[in-house]
Amino acid sequence: MKLSSQLMDRILKNIQDVKERVASACKLAGRDPKSVTILGVSKTYGVDSISAAFDAGLDAFGENYIAEAVQKKQALASFNIKWHCIGPIQSNKTRLVAENFDWVHTVDRIKIAQRLSEQRPKYLNPLQVCIQVNVDSAQTKSGVKAEEVLPLAIQIADLPGLQLRGLMAIPDPILDYEASCQVFRRVKCLWDDMRQYGLAVDTLSMGMSLDLEAAIQAGSTIVRVGTAIFGVRDNPLPPIKT
Ligand SMILES: *Cc1c(COP(=O)(O)O)cnc(C)c1O
Numbered sequence: 001m002k003l004s005s006q007l008m009d010r011i012l013k014n015i016q017d018v019k020e021r022v023a024s025a026c027k028l029a030g031r032d033p034k035s036v037t038i039l040g041v042s043k044t045y046g047v048d049s050i051s052a053a054f055d056a057g058l059d060a061f062g063e064n065y066i067a068e069a070v071q072k073k074q075a076l077a078s079f080n081i082k083w084h085c086i087g088p089i090q091s092n093k094t095r096l097v098a099e100n101f102d103w104v105h106t107v108d109r110i111k112i113a114q115r116l117s118e119q120r121p122k123y124l125n126p127l128q129v130c131i132q133v134n135v136d137s138a139q140t141k142s143g144v145k146a147e148e149v150l151p152l153a154i155q156i157a158d159l160p161g162l163q164l165r166g167l168m169a170i171p172d173p174i175l176d177y178e179a180s181c182q183v184f185r186r187v188k189c190l191w192d193d194m195r196q197y198g199l200a201v202d203t204l205s206m207g208m209s210l211d212l213e214a215a216i217q218a219g220s221t222i223v224r225v226g227t228a229i230f231g232v233r234d235n236p237l238p239p240i241k242t
Contacts, residue, residue, distance in 0.1 A: 003052050011049060012056040014229045015040075018212075022223065025216035036216055039084055039205075041226030043068070044233050047075045053229060054079055062086040062105070062224050066093045070100050086168075086205075086224060088142050095119045098161070103128040105168040105205050105224075108144045113156045120161030127161060130168040130205050135186045143169065149190045153199055166203030166221070167191050173210050180211050184218030191219070 018038060026033040040053045041062040050061055050072060059080060063069030064087030073083055084103040089112055097104060098119035107113050107129050120127050131152055134143030144152055149167065156164045167190060171183045184206055194201050207215025209228035216223065227233065 003048055003055075007048060008052045008055065010231075011052040011229060014231075015053060015056045015058060018225055018228050021212060021228075022216065025213040028213075029217045031216065035221060037222045039086075039222050039224045040229050041086065041208075041224050042072070042230060043087075043226065045230045047072050049230050050076060050081075051079065054081060058229075060084060060103075062226075064088075066096050066100075070096060073100055089116075091115060098127060101127065103130075103165075105130045106132045106142065107156065108132045108142055108152075110152060110155050113152075113159055113162060117159035117161030126163040128165050128203075129156065129162050130166050130203055131156065131164075132168045132170075133187060133190060135169055135183055135190075136171050141170075146186070146190055150193060150197060153194050153201075154197075157199055164199060164201060166201040166205065167194070168205035170208075171206075171211075173208075175210070177214050180214035181217050184211075184215045184220065188219040 022036050022038060023033045026036060037060060038058060039060050039062045040058045042050045043064045060082040062084040069083060082102040084105060085097050085101045086105045088106055089097055094112060094115040098116045099121055104127055116127055131149060132143040133149055134141055134145060153164060156162055167187055169187045174180045187206055188204060191201060191204055203222060204220050205222040205224060207220045207223040209225050212223040
């Protein structure tokens with residue numbers, strides 16, 4: 001793939017900036033920067049942007065729309081990329097997800113988990129999954145309520161096609177750092193309860209372009225970063241002609 005050097009330079013610079021933000025947040029929190037994975041959220045962006053980010057050192061990408069993700073995965077089949085599903089999953093999409101992704105961050109119903117487990121091809125590793133939790137549950141949005149996390153986790157831990165890795169949350173964006181830390185700490189507490197119970201979870205998927213520092217302070221191990229790497233989605237770069 002021939003990439004425009006302008007696109008590559010811009011994405012490389014953005015990734016360096018995000019790595020620096022992660023490093024400073026880790027320093028402040030007394031954590032090893034290696035304990036935080038940067039997931040490049042590439043929804044709506046093309047394979048040229050993803051391959052530029054791959055060349056700049058990212059190897060894990062998050063996609064929200066299943067069909068779009070599968071197309072990109074096929075186009076980038078020669079790249080050793082880990083694909084993460086971070087969008088809502090309808091029952092009729094579970095097979096595509098089970099067959100194409102390495103990770104799913106958005107499991108919030110046992111029925112979906114069971115289907116993913118049954119449909120995971122035997123020749124692949126178990127699908128790595130996080131339960132999505134809704135910790136600022138004022139409005140109706142995806143994710144289980146806090147009190148539903150542990151019962152669902154215990155059921156998922158038994159499914160042979162899945163490996164339960166932890167929790168994922170998308171709190172409403174709050175610009176106040178301390179307030180944001182507090183919301184993320186609620187997720188961390190639920191995760192601590194899971195570990196206390198004896199579940200071998202190691203992943204907290206939380207923090208995006210605007211709030212990754214607060215998420216890292218609260219213990220995030222995967223930050224899902226779109227805009228800060230690829231640009232504002234409503235105004236993406238024009239497709240690059242090759
Ligand atoms: C789009 C999206 C992101 C990335 O958001 P940015 O603000 O662009 O970094 C992260 N997580 C989920 C679930 C998303 O849908």
